[in-house]
Amino acid sequence: MKFRSILAVLLAATAVSAFAQTPNDEGLQFFEAKIRPVLVQHCYSCHSVQARDAKKLKGKLFLDSAEGVLDGGESGAVIVKGKSAESLLIKALKHDGIEMPPSGKLSSEIVADFAKWIDLGAPDPRKGDAPAKPKREISLEEGRQWWSFQPLKSVEPPTVAAGTSSASSIDRFVVAAQQTHGLKPNGPATKEKLIRRAYFDLIGLPPTPEQIAAFVTDASPQAFEKVIDGLLASQHYGEKWARHWLDAARFAESGGYEFDGFRPGAFHYRDWVIRSLNSDMPYDQFVRMQLAGDVLLPDDIQGAAASGFLVAGPYPGQITAKTVERIRYDQLDDMLMTIGGAMLGLTIGCVRCHEHKYDPIPHQDYYALAAAFAKTSHGSRTLDLDSAATQQAIEKHQADHEPLVAALRTFAANELPKRFESWRAAELAKQPDAPRWQVLEPVSLEAERSWLKELPGGIVAHDGLLNPGLKIRQRGQRRAVGNEEQYRITLHTHQKNVTSLRFDLFADKSLPQRGPGLNGDGSFQLVELKVTATPLGLMAKDAPVELKLKPVFAAFEDKDQPLSNALDGKPATAWVVRETAKKDNAAVFELETPLAGFAGGTELLVDLKFRDLGIGRLRFSLSTEPNPATWAGDVVPQHLGEIRAILAANGNKLPDALREPMTRWFAPFDTETAKVVRTVRDHTAAAPRPNLSEVYTTVAGGQDVFFLRRGEVDNKQGKSEPGFMQVLWRGDGPAVPAKTEPPIDPRVALGDWMTNVDRGAGPLLARVIVNRLWQHHFGEGLVGTPNDFGVQGDKPTHPELLEWLAAELVRGGWKLKPLHKQIMLSAAYQQSHEVNAENLKIDQANRYLWHFQPRRLDAELIRDSLLAMGGNLDISMFGASILDNTPRRSVYLRVKRSELIPLMTMFDAPEPTQSIGERISTTVPTQALAMMNSPFVRQQAEKLALRIRPSKDAPLGAAVDRAYQMAVARLPTELERSRMLAFVEDQRAAMGGDAVVATDKALIEFCHVLLCLNEFVYID
Template sequence: MPWEINPMNSAWLLITTLAIAVTRLPADDRESRFESTIRPLLAKHCIGCHGPDKQKVGLRLDDKAGWAKGGDSGPAILPGKPAESLLVKAVRREASVSAMPPNRSLSPAEVRDLEAWVAAGAFDPREGSERLGGMSLGEAKSWWAFQPLAKSSPPGPGHPIDAFLQTRLAKAGMAYQKPAAKQDILRRLSYDLTGLPPTPPEMDSFLSDDSPQGYEKVVDRLLSTPAYGERWGRHWLDLARYADTAGENSDFPISNAWRYRNWVIDAFNRDMPYDKFIRAQIAGDLLAPNAADIERDGLVVATGFLAVARRFGHNIASDMHLTREDVIDTVGRTFLGLSLGCARCHDHKYDPITTRDYYALYGIFESTRFPFPGCEANRQPRDMVPLPGDPARVAETLKADARIAAIESEKAKIQAGLPRLDFSGARPVASGSIKDGGSARLDVPSPVRMVKGDMLLLAISPLANQGADFTRVELKLSDSAHASKAWDLRTEAIDSLAKGNPVASSHGGAWHFLDLQKQPRLLNSRTDGAYGNENLMAWRSEGETPAAMVNTSPDPVQVFAKLPGRSFFAHPGASWPVGIGFLCPADGNFTIDGSLVDAHPGGPDGVGFNLSVVPAGFSAALARHVEAASTLSKLESEKSGLLSRKRPSEFAYAVAELKPVDAAVQVRGEPEKKGPIVPRGMPALLGGTTVSATNASGRLELANWLASASNPLAARVIANRIWLHHFGSGIVATPSDFGSRGLKPTHPELLDWLARDFVENGCKIKRLHKLIVTSKAYRQSAGPPDDRDPDNQLVSRFARRRLSAEEIRDSLLVAAGKLDSDPGASHPFPPEDSWRFTQHNPFAAEYDTNKRAIYQMTTRNRRHPFFALFDGADPNATTPVRQATTVPTQALYFMNDPLVHDAAMALASRVEAEPTTGAQLSLLFRIALQRPPTDPELAAIRLLVPSASARLDTRSLASAARVVLSGNSFLTVD
């Protein structure tokens, strides 16, 4: 058969011929051909998306190493094999690959040139240097942050910090500002170290002490107070993205997160060496078995740094990869000052972190068990870590667990033996629905005939898929033949609900509150003080809903909404009704009146309702349920008591070991697209090694690597953070980015000297504080900006700052004399077995306290409005620096918020007894501003609150206090 000429065969014949010819060219000619043909082609069509700035699908074509390594699909070029090379297939727009360039085709001549080049061996002189992530190996080795700490000496006598700073200032022809006034420096020092203002006696003592040691004595006193740990612990919790809720769609509360918060505070107060502080938070549970008894609980709790990572989605078990990613990013930014998370999808574009480095760390945390806080799809928290504790406490915990299991068994046995409540054959009476903020009357125009034993049943159900909320219910009955016989759900339930379910009526009959699932039953779990309010009393089923609840107070109460006084409320279950049943005591015709009102407007929720008469015949079964209700209620109360005592006090929200696994690379960061397996280990940039233990996660090795004295990043980063919180800006102005996208240090020699001194003196943070605050730089005044140093990079003045959100709140309570200085503990969350939070009805609460702000509950999805307004940390991400904003709503807050008004009134009461107006105002200023008033301030106050008497009354003093507490002198530190 004669061979037919095929155009494609001809093309390949031509390319092969050209390739042989090119291959035989001298090296100089091959380079010339590459420079004249291939380099321009790649630059024109490819480098924009696959070069140093962008690496789509992980592919670089700007050097030979890039195309040899390839992207997500493997090497882009196989030298000598154009038909198998992905790049050639892409430019030929073959169906098996994505066409490239995507929006235009290469010319036929360009395609032939590329094919011939590949067929000839793909000679590429662009060898480039070996790369590590986004840097060449040479760049990575020479980058300032990765160098060993320099051994340098201060460039002059005196305080070492001043020697470094004044040398730079002198070169710029500048000098420090004059020293700050003593009252300013004490106020500055007290806020910086404790977050609280000095008291009038503390100020008087400091001003009267002219000894050379007076200032250092104050520094030592402030560093030794519990308030120091509360202030500096808050800085750390910003980095740790601490919160008391999980952050997934329903934002489930975390009962034991507070333990980590308190451990951080205690660690700062004990001046725990920073290297131990790091190790404890990464691998404390692994250090605990060999630690002293007194340290074991704390070491387990310390791993809360990892455990408090945000959870994601609706069913967080399926989104744990996002939580591990959060952990890796937080560890990198917090301890190393590097954005490791940028290597999740591809090698880091700017820093020497590769995708293999990232998944080497990912394997460590995939081999770590994280606690499960609960979520909408699986409500029961689990995998909390028992505290090692003492043997007696462990035995007590085991005893409580055994009793809880026995209670559950008893309840199940009782409920299994109860007869079914058959409500079939019900006769409809009225029906309807209400939506957000709406109301409806029960339209029953004529009396309803019932016989003894019938039940009038009002079933309240969730409305379609809109969810449901509490509904205020009114329901009245009267016997048409005996007007004196009347029944009122609201009044009878309020007066008798605490006695049990059902509620007996004085006229006979009884009100029953029912869980109308497929197997109806009485609500059997009693809750006194529902939603944290002593006036609310509820009966519930196994969880939060369904529920029947009353407000026993004659006044409205504010919880999730304002609930009217002496009212009855019902809440359906998640997808089934709650029932209010009246058991008829005698035959008769009954007039029925009632209404339903949405008790929690402001959302898309609503309820449907059906009123019916259930014929007698279930009386014997109902009697059995009533008989069992008391026993079930007692068992449920006992269980709730055991849980409330057990879990908050004996478990930690901490991590533990899992069976070790090495992680697969997730191609483009997508968990379902698996790439090669990467051994667990540390990033290569600082000599990171793979995990040696095959039976451990690698967290202990990671902790030791991070905390090692040979790791220059850890010491530089923490020294810079301490500096930042004293001077308002770090020596490195990007405190969590020491990579190539961050700013370089303004005083690199000083930073290295501080870091080395810190390591050589035991990594003691309190010592570093004292070194900084005893410098002349720290004690200079806050003068005006100088054009030669407009951003204060040379530290030519002290940087005036606004108080943080926590300092503002705590200072208002101090001024009012109401700050509770005792440590905080757990929050009054509802019992865990009652949690029924959903994405439509997430957990949300505010538990007011007069303790320091650090002890207030922090929620992720609904931030406290005060802390959001005054730039508190966002608990959804690590926060190295808070941005201080100035917005009109902040001024409105001071004009209108009850906290400010209450503080002003309380402050007025504290000074009212002084003998004269001058004495009253002097004490008011000294309490609020830690200084006496100036003459212009006194004159302005007298104009504001003129008085003919020798002393101002409480109301006038409160007006003056509001002005003082709203002014810049209160809100700023000089």
């Protein structure tokens, strides 16, 4: 078909004209973090220059230099770049025929790291026969002379040649550099290209034809400024720019490694980043929150979500006693590498094993920084999504509740006595005798992980999990949450000489497998049952009494796991009901000594501790008779028994002090009393609940941090105390937190130091973030290595401009949105992408910004644009992550380290194992094939075809025009229009049959071609 030939040509054009970028330093960072430390610890003793000099070299193999690794040894090459499965080194590490190291097999995590390193191409910065010891060290005084470690300088925009006096401050820096090198900048881009550029840069979505037309027809000088203001105010701004930060933060929702366990609630960090960017949170606060949000805002989900930054990195799911300490230091290393790269633009991870080879970062600085996180571990917490709103609702509920309680008390004081006395005299004697078992109605219900509610008949029912993300799983499956549940049920009684307690458990269709337990198979494991009796009444002075229970009956219990296990005080044992689940059950306990009861009544606190989840339906009863019946039938509510007990203890009269409690017991026998009591109980039951959610974040844990010689956990050299990087310290005395009372949290102190412009790392912090903004507007930063501002990184192409931007950020209160606006209003940003031959001879790399550099859209933006073309993009925000078949924005896609989405990785979405400052941008045939053959792309082409379907008022030519406007923000040229119309006609003729159906099918082919254009996936 002609369609295939045209499509092939278009896709070939895509491959030829793409603007590829050079790879970033991801592989080198991975080598420094994961490979070099292992080589130093386990390999250099036998395979290094030092081993050769000591006559201990084995197999003529040198592993202490890149050249040595590539040369191999007596057995031949040890690695095949990009092919770990074919590499002898991996076989040796697995002890597959060859055993390295001979002292013992390394962990599977380390072997996996080496395999990944080889698959990355075995990047290795070591030169020649480099020994383990660094070649040189830079002194702190010398290091402080490096441009990025100096205080912020006051820089004025330069004066430029005539004709550019009206240029913005940014343009004056840019033009001055161009004039120095004899370059002439391009003129402005067309308005169509400019608005498309702005939309993708700020919100990551294409403009609609209507938005384009409104801008093109707006002749005011402020037209583009109005577009920028609108986009910065859009909620989509945070979604687009969060994606850049999430790369730097190595965000994912699983632990990585072979188990790659899912992290419930990790998405809250992503949502926090989006919200923070949308609100234009000052960047210094943005940094402090990620370092210590859980400390700055304790018990607030926003604080917990923010500090999820620290623990977003990979973490093994299988840890042994032998590896736990090494993995802990690996986690600290991950935190420092990410903070260093993402926030400070430094390769701090290189210093775990030795002094930094190039930057002025001593070994001790690394461990001083690590010590700030000594007590920081990872885990989940369950917190309120909006604690302020919940507190406000609770306060309102309490205010509304007080008049109802007051009305009940007034009724109890004034109306109840005469109504009760009338009933007592006429009706009490007619009531049946109390049976052996009297149901106890709960007064209050509490649980660690569940909501509980009262049902009629005194039944306590499970009413949902406190943590909605918690999974109730089948027997034998492990959960990544705490494995205990505790209930506390409060009961009141005025009975005397209580002899026995009964515990009924009910099956119900609402429970897993009908229950009565809440585990996936209906089972439960009751580890402990404890009942404590305390006196009722404010004036009571009797001490609480823990009741000694003796199990006398259980309807069902698993073999070797009897009811008595719940009373033995051993946390390892439990009353287990699994084999006989799905049925009603009951247990009876006798009191070793009958409970005489307190004068003003008795409060029974029933504490139940479960392994895993609890019970879904339960009820408590008491008896005052010896040897009560053990099973169903002889059970009634406690009201009548309580009335008789109160009267018997008080000379057949109702004491004033018990009038209010009596309303509860008398309600079933009196309509007016029931109304008052029901009003209070119904309002109590309607109390607002917090909207709880699990969040993956930092939790208390860890242990002291020690200096490690060569980074080895078995080679400790003394405890490290929290401190800062000396080269960036501008205070008096040592680079450590100030001593205060109470002591400041070390992570808070670190955040304060990092954001301090006068005494701390603030100048570097500002330079790094403004460089990131510039990078994502121009395709490359003023510093070409966004995660490395050290000696090995690139120097800025426009150092004065970078300094001015950093100072401007600080002057503006660290707000990012105003800086976006200044950058985008510059002539440098708005110029066209055309290439001038004379300029190209002088500056082929466009380092001096004489034209706009076209760049491909990120993977997420390509997917979002395809959804926008189909008109089925769901713009709902926040919440749990989605699978790739859901048409929401790609920032909400689930990020599981072992299951990255193929379409995303095809277009260079990175693997989130470490901080990514710059994505690579490849151009490979498989990308064109993916666009041509992807069912998703085809589906969106079909939807786009429906949106442009011609009509009487919009003929086929208008449909082609509209499709071009939607896809590439411009009308087709006359040549393009004629060719595409001819293509549609050819396709329609080839389809045959009904003309309308053939037209629809032909338009789908046309739309598919359009979505495969190079122009569709590029900003120019």
